[in-house]
Amino acid sequence: MTKDLGADRGTGGQAAGVRGPAAPPHRAERPPAPGATAGPPRDGGPDVAEPQTDRLRYLDAATRRIARGINLDETLDELCRAAVPAFADTAFVHLYAPLPVGDEPDDVAPGILRLHTTERARPRQSATQGSGPPAPAPAPVRAAEVVRPSATGPLTELLHAGRPVFADTPDTASAASELLETDIASSAAPPGRRLIVAPLHGRHHVMGSVALLREPDRPDFSGDDLLVASQLATHTALGVDKAALYAREASVADALQRTMLPSSLPAPAGVLLASRYLPASRTAQVGGDWYDAIPLPGNRVALIIGDVMGHSMTSAAIMGQLRTIVQTLAGLDLPPDEILHHLDEQAERLGSEHTATCLYAMYDPVLHRLLVSNAGHLPPVLLHPDGSTEVVQVPPGAPIGVGGGGFESVEMPAPAGATLLLYTDGLVESRDSDVLTGVERLRARLREAAAKSTSPALEVLCDQALGTLGPGDRDDDVALLAARFKGLLPETVAYWYLAPRPQNARQARRLTRRTLRDWDLDDLSESTELLVSEVVANAVRFASRPIVLRLLRTDVLRCEVEDDSPIVPRMRHARLSDEGGRGLFLVDQLAQRWGVTRVSTGKVVWFEQPLPSDRDAG
The missing domain is CATH 3.30.565.10 (Histidine kinase-like ATPase, C-terminal domain)
Incomplete structure (x- = not known):
């Protein structure tokens, strides 16, 4: 049976890097994996070498398990699985939020924490009882008030020192009371050496703390167990630090890419426009897909879709540069093939090894004509008013940045009521489907939407074109630009x-x-x-x-x-x-x-x- 201790309280301005409200702590009690030992052996046995060997084996397995975590939740969850019940009966993890990454503003009041409690309780079992029943679902997070801990209190000193300690002295018991929001120092059975508080020190900042508790029916922690707790905390802190930095970089990259895409589409006369953009899975996070629609003189409109090869901050930056170049060239009202020719020249001057594909189309609502040129991009699909579909045949040309040139503009009719879809390869290509199969599936989805309605709304048509793509189903980014031609009389x-x-x-x-x-x-x-x-x-x-x-x-x-x-x-x-x-x-x-x-x-x-x-x- 475990005690339901409360959530954490933070430190004051003396604790290095402690700023902002706290993220939800994680609490877990888990049975050992099948075949695992019940915990590191205690000192005082007849064979001293055997307990030390068991501790090393335990630490090796535990640190490997913690290192498996990719993001913050996985890292903390693996810590709880490794610590409970093999080492402790209950583990409390308290983190500062936002986690310090080195660029926090100076005017943020230090030590202001928002308390949460997250319980993931598991009944403790011995090694012979196996892994136990399936874990119940986590309890909902409960937020508490913002607190201002003492700037010079024992908890601040404990976290600043960076070493795990027992709650067996007045100062450490007071620090544990402040951390766990309970007065354990004056309780009938203070934990003493049944509770270890270990700070989580990242590379440059205090990230939080972990508290490990044993119940009275279990032997107290030993001095060597402090070393075990220190190693658990160190590897956890490095994982938390890595997860925080990765999350920050991914957030910056995603924000960078989204700000490079149009915040809204224009509304030129004679054509309706709609778009979709879906980032790839979080392992990729940022890519170089882009689209644009640019009004031109005479109520014409330029429709552009492009894709920079690769998934990285560099790809997103190059995408932004290419999009800016295209906007500048479009303002000169050049034919599509000349636009791509100048874009290819400018891309070579960027000095990047990245290549890109791009398709540039110019729609004239007065003449009901479409002028298209392609630089290695997938051909667009045209949905006719009668519900039939057509893959627009445009000479592909060489990708942007290759320097081959040879772009050609093709003119074709653009009847009123027809819809042109420009897309990137993430929409039609996946691990289990090639491009040709994906294009045919896209055409089938468009025909299905047209069969349900003689003139489906453009937003509905975009959703239909995406099909059943979900957050975890995309290997690549998806950019989609749809234009329904209305024309001018x-x-x-x-x-x-x-x-x-x-x-x-x-x-x-x-x-x-x-x-x-x-x-x-x-x-x-x-x-x-x-x-x-x-x-x-x-x-x-x-x-x-x-x-x-x-x-x-x-x-x-x-x-x-x-x-x-x-x-x-x-x-x-x-x-x-x-x-x-x-x-x-x-x-x-x-x-x-x-x-x-x-x-x-x-x-x-x-x-x-x-x-x-x-x-x-x-």
Whole structure:
């Protein structure tokens, strides 16, 4: 029978590295494994060498068992299994939370601990009774109040000293009372040498403590047992230290990768977008999969999927660099094959041995066309409106970083209602399935979703594409980007080519007024004509070739003026005596949004205005 002792209390500022609230302690009483000894022999027997040999055998088996733990829970669980009942009847482990890893802020109050109690009780048995019944489920964690232990108390001194001790002196009994939250010093039968308190010292910090208790019906601990407890605590502390550092590194890596992915997808007119990202198992934790969707002039949108080879912090960092390069290149409005060509050149300059695959697609909702180029990535799958599926045939090209080049853009129809799925190999490849089989399974899941609904919601379709992948089923990261094409009706788009002459600003106003009348947007005619006139007048000052005036009616009225000059206009505040310099100021005041986009042939100045119904609603 064991005593239900309480949870721990922490130390004050004198204890090295003791900061923050405490994590749940672990308590366990477990039977020995079959064939194990009942515990290290006691001193005083007729044969001194035999007890020492038994202790060494026990320590060898126990430390090996503790070293098997990969994470924090496994390390503490193996300690409890090794210590109970072979060495003690009850083991209490108390940890500081967050565990110190060396970069704690200085303004955190030291020694503030949050108490928890976790029980994993097992009835003690002798070595001849076998391993006993199956272990019951752990009791639920119970949180207690935050406490502030004494900064100069005996518990602080005990942990600072770093040596295991018996609770057989007033100071050590007081320290044990503070640790176990019970007054054992004044109890009827103080534990004395039935209780060992051993600090858990990591490489640089105090990680917590372990208390080992024997019941009165069992012999007291001996002096040699302090050495055994010291070894158990040392190996446990190293395992806890390793687990804390690994958890911190994995958390940083995962946060790094997620911040490199888009926090949200854009909502361009003519296409619906959805995405999924699932990290691999915790043994891999971080990889180089990424996706992106970038709006382009003319209501077009670039769809990108990529995968850096390997799983490491380096892979995630390279992924972030490549994604940034792609975003910059996309802003130049280059064809997909040129995007991949420049990306390959930049990847070589990074000086990394890592390679990557990438697929770049450009969707035009006005022409209902798709332009795709591939750098060694898996081909996308197209789900047609009738429910059939198709693997898009695109020349694969060489992976990014290899330097082979040879990328080719392929143009194909993108009918309204069709859905394009871009994905990484983690979705279709596993230990028991090759890529071709995985792609066929993906197509079958998409057909099944289309059979249930003529137009399944895009979010539902993404979930269906993932299938039954669970947290422990993934050998690799999974990135998925889905785009459902809606397109724009031809009657919602108007564009003209204008010679770069100043008098054509008047013609631009006339064309705008006529188009807005046809679209029943006369309420926007006056403001839009003024804005178009200012933007066109600014373009003809620098253009050497015909400029393009484009109007698009979607959920907003968008105007784009494209010219061949790389000079980007800047808004400035004109003085009262200035005759010009107020054009972009008017655009900024009257338009809902405006901006300038650099393209390979020059630039595009655009602005947007809400439709009259939206203005009335606002």
